[in-house]
Amino acid sequence: MPDSDLDFDFDLFTIGAGSGGVAASRRAGEYGARVAICEELRIGGTCVMRGCVPKKLLMYGASFSEHLEDATGFGWEVGEPTLDWPKLMAAKEAELDRLENIYRRLLADSKVALIEGRGRLIDAHTVEVAGKRYTAKYILIATGGWPALPQIPGIEHAITSNEALELEQLPKRLTIVGGGYIGVEFAGIFSAAGSRVTMLLRGDNVLRGFDSEIRERLAEAMRARGIEINTEVQVRSIDKRSSGALSLLLDHDEFIETDALIYATGRAPNSRDIGLEEVGVKLRSDGGVVVDERNRTAVPNIYAVGDVTHRINLTPVAINEGRAMAETLFNKNPIIMDRRNIATAVFSRPPVGTVGLTEAEAREQHESVEVYCSRFRPMKATISGREDRVVVKLVVDKPSGVVLGAHMIGDDAPEIVQGLAVAIKCGATKRDFDATVGIHPTAAEEFVTMRFPVPED
Ligand code: NDP
Secondary structure (H helix, E strand, O other), rough: OOHHHHHHEEEEEEEEEEEEEHHHHHHHHOOOOOOOEEEOOOOHHHHEEEHHHHHHHHHHHHHHHHHHHHHHHHOOOOOOOOOOOOHHHHHHHHHHHHHHHHHHHHHHHHOEEEOOOOOOEEOOOEEEOOEEEEEEEEEEOOEEEEEEOOOOOOOHHOHHHHHOOOOOOOOOOOEEEEEOHHHHHHHHHHHHHHHOEEOOOOOOOOOOOOOOHHHHHHHHHHHHHHOOOEOOOEEEEEEEEEOOOOEEEOEEEOOEEEEEHHHHHHOOEEOOOOOHHHHOOOOOOOEEEOOOOOEEEEOEEEEEHHHHHHHOHHHHHHHHHHHHHHHHHHOOOOOOOOOHHHHHEEEEOEEEEEEEEOHHHHHHHHEEEEEEEEEOOOHHHHOOOOOOOEEEEEEEEEEEEEEEEOOOEEHHHHHHHHHHHHHHHHEEEEEHHOOOOOEEEEEEEHHHHOOOOOOOO
């Protein structure tokens, strides 16, 4: 092993140029560290190339059908709108190309060397990429995750979010297995684009883990948009017919036929076959890399951030973890990321925004809890005629008045909840919310005008 830092090729070698890896590498490069990053797929990783960004672009594109429907109530004559799906996909692809170039430029601007190919650990200080070996004082594992599919007969006929974001033709009938983030978001996109969407959930409702009020309202709204949601059902096997259609055998011996099948049944960390365990990095049984609060693995000079650690699998979390690591190692600014009250959104139709504890979690963790909830028809729906209800909800610790959680379903919920997350991070109380003057007319003002708690049963 080299004696001094300069005997290593790099100070930091990052495996994986997704959100976490790029953020950490750039920050380290900006502090003068000699940094390299390797990537086997497209630069930008899951979020930019196969997740958040293309998903949201397609959601914007598909949702115009809803805006056009709403417009007729306001007097617009819009005729029979049609979506040119290949045109939308091409526009999305062009945007991803543009973003990938920006990522390359940002890495170069931060003096991070980009090495294309799959990285593999040879020892605690050596990474091999495309047959070439590089040594580094520190190594960062930021390899992300990949869709996980249950092993049932015929599963090879199913696609995942990766392929769904690249479908050349819009399927007439689409079935989605799984009702988590990806399941409900893709159901929203494809139904708005014109597919007939059926969801198959093994549980009793969508978005397990979210506030029950929000889950119920979302399922209602999705059904009102023509999405069929079947609960407590499992797929036993999948068969491909000569017509190209897929036939699904369900667990109560029922068959359904579909043109495309998306499995959105969770994601698994990309932690295998890159030499981690061989050099002493510990993995949990779910494949997540074990790290401490400073993102350090069982090998002291090897760090891991983002989805490969399978903690909170969200882009901004990976970015924060990556930057905390770089600040700690290369700027003498040790940071332990605060993982409390991380806001999140689901870009369903309508979207969901949430921060802090759900009502059920709060009742479990706190002795006395008050809930404030408002359900109302948004102003736009009065004229558009859409049967939509917004729900806003605050969960409050009764003795202290501290707001423990804020939840919303309705247009702009993600934008609104981002602001509330700051207040909750600062420990805002219900009194602080009450003392805040609302902005009228908005849906957001409901968060500061709810007077009476929901009566206890
Ligand atoms: P989720 O864990 O959110 O949801 C998985 C869904 O699949 C659940 O409904 C689960 O059911 C179901 N499921 C799991 N295994 C099976 C199985 N064997 N058979 C049938 N159903 C099954 O995973 P996603 O794939 O939707 O998303 C992965 C992660 O990506 C998210 O958890 C999130 O961290 C991230 N993400 C974030 C987004 C955002 O921030 N907007 C968008 C997209 C993804 P049950 O509820 O019963 O467990």
